[in-house]
Amino acid sequence: MTGPAVVAASRRTGEGDNTIVSPPEVRRIVVAQGIQFTRQDTLGLLAEAVANGAEYDAWYYRAILFPEGLADRLPGLFSYEMDGRSHALYLNLTQNVLYQIDCVEDKASFREALLTEGIMVIYNGHARFGRGPCFGPPGNLPGDDWENGADTEHGGIFRMGYPFVGIPVHEIIGHRYHPAPLPATEPRPPSADCDPELRPHLGELRARRVSDMHRDPMLVEVLAEQLGVSADSEDRFWTFLAVEDAEHGLETHVVLRAGWRDTPTAPADLGGTDLACRMFCHFGCSTFQHNYHILRNRKGWTRDGDQRMAYWQDDLAKPIGTNIWLSHLMTYPHRHDWESWTDWAAYAVRETNRELRAGGNHWQII
């Protein structure tokens, strides 16, 4: 997945003397767009907004597009397509850094980026309720790309979650994937192994048959197929009742096996991937709450100076943060070639959060 490297051999100073200056450091960033957030998905929504004369929506979808949204923020960004992928180059003379940004949209390329020494990797997409970054083709198609992947190497979740999550049945039915529900023949999951969203409900867990999980018999049939049982099965699974949203009201949530290592998608999961990248930015909803502890403590990918850096989002988020983040990294106003990434990243965190706050957004980068 090596992208083009453009390195100026030398250049003259602005004053026109003959000084040979250091060639810029080439810094590579891989932006991985998740399922339903591919370029084609966003282009479709942009076209629809333009056709409907929805001015804000048109602005918003362009702002989150790579590279268009980034080019709007950084005049001078050079973008191009190669091998069906979008790329961009940006030379910051003050920093003496040439940024090379490559956009990928599948799990294998995301994993390869994580395994690439010295680069920055940004995931921009669904958090899948804490299960991990998730990849799939454009079009919001139903199927297993919303869970383990129709092809586990290239699509589906790159698991990096707690061993157990609680998922509303409408989500499972709506996306038509095949999860692994926790049978009630097994002990209730211990709190420490549960995603923080599930923990408050552990005292309310009840063993339910699939026929008890939804009022609509037709949807029970659908759910049964997805959970791998018959609609009249007496098999019971751990569940709880909660309101996920107003549309669905009080509904059954099923405890699913999730995890980060030895998952059905291994080695395409956190346990099977020894990250070599220098920075990983997990920009999905509430990724700090869902995945920080797993990466930093259970996986043990701890920060070491300006190596093994990781950044997260701390609440429900929209994908507008990524281009803002990139633009602040790329406009850090100090020389920065071969320097520590610490102050550079701290600057981008501060400036991105200021801009998110100014835009009335309720999440921050942490």
Added chain:
Amino acid sequence: MTPDELRSALEAAAPQDAVAAATLAARTRAAAQALPARAVELAAGAPSARAAQARVLVGRLDELAASALLDAAPADASTEVWMVATAAAAIVGLRSRIARRVQPMLADRRVLPPGPADPRVEEPVRPRRVCDEAYLTLRELLNTAETRNAFVMDRWAFLRLPEPERDAEIARVAAGQPFARLLEDAEA
């Protein structure tokens, strides 16, 4: 930079241009800091009636001078102590002003209008009330013993509590000693 020049500069830049925005911010900040910075420079000079006069002026600039004080070059011990003490007093005063502004907001149960949504976001937008935001602002201001990570986790958990539980927590904090002390400081 005059207020009209600021407006012109703002209008001249493309709204999304990050480079232009950073340049304008730096220019505005430099213009705004010029007077406090000069006052600090005069105040940090050798002891004299003029330096003493400048110190009084710097103190009266409150939080406007805090940044200039912290940006000033290290000085002799007594000047150094004066600079950080004056900056800290200004910030304590500012915290008290925030507390006074937040206090009535703790009782404001209006729901904030939700921002424009991206239909793809898979989790529901939870309604946030003015009092919830006020509580979180106060908590960030007061609870300095809490680590950043702990604060972020607690904030997230707080917003997922049912309204009665959030109200009880808000009432507990509003009646708490650190908040009372901030208000006392403002009146002392």
